[in-house]
């Protein structure tokens with residue numbers, strides 16, 4: 001029996017995909033929740049920044065930090081170097097803060113959360129409610145029915161609506177809460193680490209985020225602790241014309257380990273919505289962090305109307321010796337993706353890995369990749385990027401690998417594969433490599449291929465229809481990356497691969 | 507069962523006629539063999555029957571139990587019970603052999619309005635069939651045909667055939683590249699599948715296979731046509747004398 005289960009799990013991965021293809025509709029998460037919202041007035045200025053800070057009940061130092069960022073942002077220009085084409089964004093024509101009215105007084109526990117919000121997350125497949133029971137009641141240690149625990153922090157528009165399994169995590173010494181709560185409850189940690197990986201002045205979008213971020217997740221894993229469960233944040237943009245600016249800060253103290261998952265969806269709207277998040281990860285000596293993303297923001301319709309503009313800055317700092325970080329991302333959504341999760345390999349023998357699947361279909365544009373900055377001796381990095389383009393989409397891999405003079409005996413291996421479906425899409429690979437010492441080595445391999453007709457025919461001759469065949473072949477192409485994901489995410493990701501390629505053939 | 511009448515096929519984007527009026531009928535329960543020189547159009551016939559792109563039917567018909575095959579998508583032909591064991595099985599990197607088979611099996615079941623086969627039943631079934639063909643568990647987990655030896659690929663085709671239980675099995679040079687023992691395994695596999703409701707069209711260059719799988723009829727194909735049909739003795743004649751006279755007769 002055990003053997004069966006084991007095999008099934010591995011084998012089930014591709015099969016899920018195919019099932020999903022069979023039940024495919026269009027964007028599955030496109031509905032919205034009718035809920036009364038509180039908005040700050042449109043546009044951004046110092047008053048709005050103060051208001052956001054005040055709404056979050058922040059101390060003075062935080063307000064100042066934001067204002068400093070805002071003043072800096074006003075002097076900056078939007079970057080235009082990416083291979084992306086989009087109309088000018090009017091930053092004054094957006095809401096920067098929206099929260100469900102029912103969240104005005106922060107609920108003390110998940111039981112007090114508006115049932116409509118919980119219903120939304122349930123619809124998205126997050127078993128928040130089930131976990132609520134577990135988290136809400138006394139002695140919340142009991143495991144959910146499926147035996148696997150995942151602590152969830154759910155962020156709805158600008159506000160965290162609840163975090164599960166807090167008590168159990170606290171027992172292990174792990175802090176997992178919304179960033180606004182962390183600012184209030186753990187100011188010493190926030191002060192020490194916020195902005196230490198992605199400085200306020202880092203780039204246009206990160207600086208804007210520093211000024212107006214509304215919420216996000218905070219994780220601290222104390223020395224020597226292996227976080228007892230997967231942590232995850234689910235982001236949901238619901239309100240119209242509202243930018244979402246989350247800020248995530250993860251600190252893995254010496255010798256600790258944590259695996260963190262992030263998922264995102266948004267309703268289907270005609271207008272574009274701005275999403276500019278910042279994720280900072282600090283990894284100390286001998287610690288390890290795995291950060292996985294399944295990004296499924298609304299991509300816009302086939303004609304390119306609507307969709308999320310996703311401008312995200314994610315960076316991990318392997319600050320001390322033998323620190324290790326692994327980014328895994330499955331990017332299937334968004335009209336525009338501008339995202340380069342990076343690793344600063346500062347500690348000697350530290351390691352960074354980046355596994356990516358980026359799918360662009362219809363009119364989607366993705367410009368994504370990574371940066372591996374080798375500063376310490378004997379550092380290692382590995383990049384595996386799988387880009388899939390279909391429809392009229394443009395998909396660019398942009399990667400930087402730098403070996404600094406001190407980074408003696410360091411290694412990087414990059415493998416960058418592109419797959420084209422149809423003849424109207426494009427794939428581009430833009431690797432930047434800088435090696436400033438003689439003992440380090442950088443290897444780069446790149447391939448571009450079209451989805452193979454013989455493979456498709458082979459699948460079809462065995463009974464699969466064309467879309468199933470494409471989904472199967474594409475999932476095979478992505479396997480290495482899918483395998484890097486935690487199991488429950490791998491399933492979801494496979495389905496997403498299939499769904500996002502809908503209509504790409506025939 | 508399979509009825510091919512005056513089938514003319516040319517390449518889609520080249521002015522090259524490959525099949526020049528193939529007429530052939532395989533009744534239910536029978537095994538027919540096709541032999542013929544290299545390049546005579548045997549694989550083309552099998553591809554056209556299973557619906558591969560790149561060919562244009564300029565004349566003639568092909569039907570399976572009265573249903574027009576040429577009008578169907580490849581997957582519809584598969585669901586209707588047609589199966590082609592490829593001369594050159596295709597590699598699909600990253601897709602587990604078992605996943606592939608299960609997806610195929612369920613797709614066909616779905617097309618027939620049947621429920622999906624449960625995970626447990628599937629595993630039981632595939633292990634049983636794999637054992638018969640001496641395909642080990644490792645090969646089931648590996649990506650489809652990737653890194654398989656020539657003989658392993660052919661055995662894998664027969665495994666698929668055994669799992670999908672088609673009514674009309676076309677085998678394109680399944681015996682080429684098989685060692686003596688594998689040839690026996692494959693033949694035993696095929697013989698086990700022989701039944702009243704199932705027919706075989708076996709393309710081969712060697713009489714040897716036909717010692718194991720006794721054909722009812724042997725056809726000789728040359729230059730896009732069936733030039734002669736007869737009993738098993740025709741294969742023996744080819745083995746001894748070559749195609750010389752037969753081909754000239756075409």
Ligand SMILES: Nc1ncnc2c1ncn2[C@@H]1O[C@H](COP(=O)(O)OP(=O)(O)OP(=O)(O)O)[C@@H](O)[C@H]1O
Nearest residue numbers: 517524542543544545546547548549550551560593
């Ligand atoms: N796509 C193609 N482009 C060009 N020529 C083709 C194509 N497909 C088939 N042919 C030609 O059609 C003829 C028949 O090929 P086919 O593969 O059907 O032969 P065969 O009888 O199976 O030969 P073999 O015994 O060597 O397998 C050959 O001359 C081959 O070169």
Ligand SMILES: [Mg+2]
Nearest residue numbers: 548549550593
């Ligand atoms: Mg052939």
